[in-house]
Amino acid sequence: MAGRIVLGTQFGDEGKGKITDYCAETANLIVRFQGGNNAGHTVKIGEEVYKFHLLPSGVLRREKLAVIGNGLVVDPTVLLKEVGELRNRGYEVDNLRISDRAHVIMPYHKIIDGLEEQLKGKMKAGTTMRGIGPCYTDKVGRWGIRIVDLIDRQVLKEKLDVIVPIKQRIIDAFGGSDRLDTEAIWEEYAGYGGEIKDFVVDASVLINDVLNKGEEVLFEGAQGTHLCIDFGIYPFGTSSDCTAGAALTGTGVGIGKIQDVVGVMKAYTSRVGTGPFPTELEDEIGEHLRDKGGEYGTTTGRPRRCGWLDSVMVRYSARINALTSLAVTKIDVLGGLDKIKVCTEYDFNGQILTEFPASMKVLSECKPRYKEFDGWEDHTDEEWTGIARHGYEALPEEMKTYLDFIEEEMGVPVGIISIGPARDQTITMD
Numbered sequence: 199m200a201g202r203i204v205l206g207t208q209f210g211d212e213g214k215g216k217i218t219d220y221c222a223e224t225a226n227l228i229v230r231f232q233g234g235n236n237a238g239h240t241v242k243i244g245e246e247v248y249k250f251h252l253l254p255s256g257v258l259r260r261e262k263l264a265v266i267g268n269g270l271v272v273d274p275t276v277l278l279k280e281v282g283e284l285r286n287r288g289y290e291v292d293n294l295r296i297s298d299r300a301h302v303i304m305p306y307h308k309i310i311d312g313l314e315e316q317l318k319g320k321m322k323a324g325t326t327m328r329g330i331g332p333c334y335t336d337k338v339g340r341w342g343i344r345i346v347d348l349i350d351r352q353v354l355k356e357k358l359d360v361i362v363p364i365k366q367r368i369i370d371a372f373g374g375s376d377r378l379d380t381e382a383i384w385e386e387y388a389g390y391g392g393e394i395k396d397f398v399v400d401a402s403v404l405i406n407d408v409l410n411k412g413e414e415v416l417f418e419g420a421q422g423t424h425l426c427i428d429f430g431i432y433p434f435g436t437s438s439d440c441t442a443g444a445a446l447t448g449t450g451v452g453i454g455k456i457q458d459v460v461g462v463m464k465a466y467t468s469r470v471g472t473g474p475f476p477t478e479l480e481d482e483i484g485e486h487l488r489d490k491g492g493e494y495g496t497t498t499g500r501p502r503r504c505g506w507l508d509s510v511m512v513r514y515s516a517r518i519n520a521l522t523s524l525a526v527t528k529i530d531v532l533g534g535l536d537k538i539k540v541c542t543e544y545d546f547n548g549q550i551l552t553e554f555p556a557s558m559k560v561l562s563e564c565k566p567r568y569k570e571f572d573g574w575e576d577h578t579d580e581e582w583t584g585i586a587r588h589g590y591e592a593l594p595e596e597m598k599t600y601l602d603f604i605e606e607e608m609g610v611p612v613g614i615i616s617i618g619p620a621r622d623q624t625i626t627m628d
């Protein structure tokens with residue numbers, strides 16, 4: 199019995215897709231536990247690049263089950279598109295399963311997402327406009343449509359007859375011009391129900407069966423701890439719980455089944471969206487990180503804001519998630535910089551803060567206090583692959599110093615070092 203969680207420790211885009219795919223090698227089942235198609239997870243195998251928004255990154259391991267847990271919000275149009283794209287690339291996708299309790303993103307959620315962003319002024323998060331927030335709002339407000347409703351035409355119709363007129367009133371009140379047609383939505387979404395019904399299962403039963411057989415389950419997180427609805431930069435984060443706790447509630451597994459919590463930490467910080475970001479670099483180093491790290495949103499294509507690593511943020515994630523190890527990614531991107539900085543505490547108008555504040559007003563006035571490290575020389579993609587083959591000892595000495603500091607500062611051992619996007623650009627520590 200071994201459950202292993204992989205989640206983000208920063209603002210998302212830490213490289214969870216790559217690390218999930220890497221760790222999936224030893225797992226029998228991979229399950230995503232929260233979020234929706236706001237995520238963009240990239241997996242590189244050889245020269246092939248796969249970008250997943252909704253499907254678990256583990257779906258590429260054909261012989262393992264890949265599950266969409268109850269904690270997700272599922273846009274069936276995106277689901278079918280991703281399945282279709284994978285089939286075109288030679289995958290049958292017969293290893294996919296979807297929880298009957300996951301919620302469904304409906305067309306009115308996407309409309310309302312756009313309208314809310316317009317109305318929110320300074321409170322807007324810069325959402326991905328995928329209907330994520332309004333769908334989770336409906337889940338909690340008990341207005342939601344679940345996957346199990348989608349595959350029962352009659353239940354779907356009864357719910358839509360109640361919900362759609364209310365959503366129309368909300369759209370009108372928010373100043374929208376869209377007209378909702380209950381019959382048309384019913385036909386379209388009941389059709390999707392028909393197309394996905396063979397994937398639908400009671401996922402908790404399935405996952406617990408695998409765990410009870412003594413096999414390994416990998417729980418794939420989306421977004422990151424600092425986008426979490428409870429622990430993130432509220433209200434600029436996302437609408438789901440992105441922490442280790444959500445791996446349990448988002449799949450139907452109990453706490454005793456979890457053995458490892460792997461925190462994926464990019465060796466610097468990036469953010470796509472609004473809100474305070476203390477270590478943001480709006481200079482040539484920020485440009486360097488964006489260009490060299492390819493820091494453009496996988497989902498929206500927006501340029502990501504980039505900055506130095508912030509250990510106040512990551513220590514907070516280590517505590518909240520009880521991380522058992524860190525997977526440090528994209529450390530190759532720092533190659534070629536003369537000096538590298540890590541923020542270890544904030545200066546809030548003369549007061550030193552070592553804990554991440556809840557107040558966005560306070561956070562926006564925090565100035566980072568840095569420790570400085572020597573950089574290391576840059577390498578080509580091929581050279582990094584060669585270094586990975588030789589393991590930890592072959593890493594540049596200055597990089598080892600940086601990694602030692604990270605381990606000590608975060609209080610969590612480094613288990614995986616990623617020095618490129620591909621599977622073979624990864625080093626596992628003993």
Ligand code: GDP
Nearest residue numbers: 211212213214215238239240528616617618619
């Ligand atoms: P996720 O949302 O956390 O899965 O991360 P994204 O896929 O949105 O963004 C991470 C990007 O960095 C992707 O383009 C990955 O292919 C790439 N990547 C992942 N790990 C590494 C690494 O160690 N080095 C480099 N250079 N790129 C990486």
Ligand code: IMO
Nearest residue numbers: 210211236237238323325326420421436470471
């Ligand atoms: P992955 O899984 C980075 C951000 C959006 C926005 C805020 C709310 O690839 O790491 P939403 O559409 O969720 O209501 O948007 O959260 N955001 C992400 N940023 N990576 C992600 O996912 C994100 N998912 C949402 O940019 O600021």
Ligand code: MG
Nearest residue numbers: 211238239496
């Ligand atoms: Mg991403």
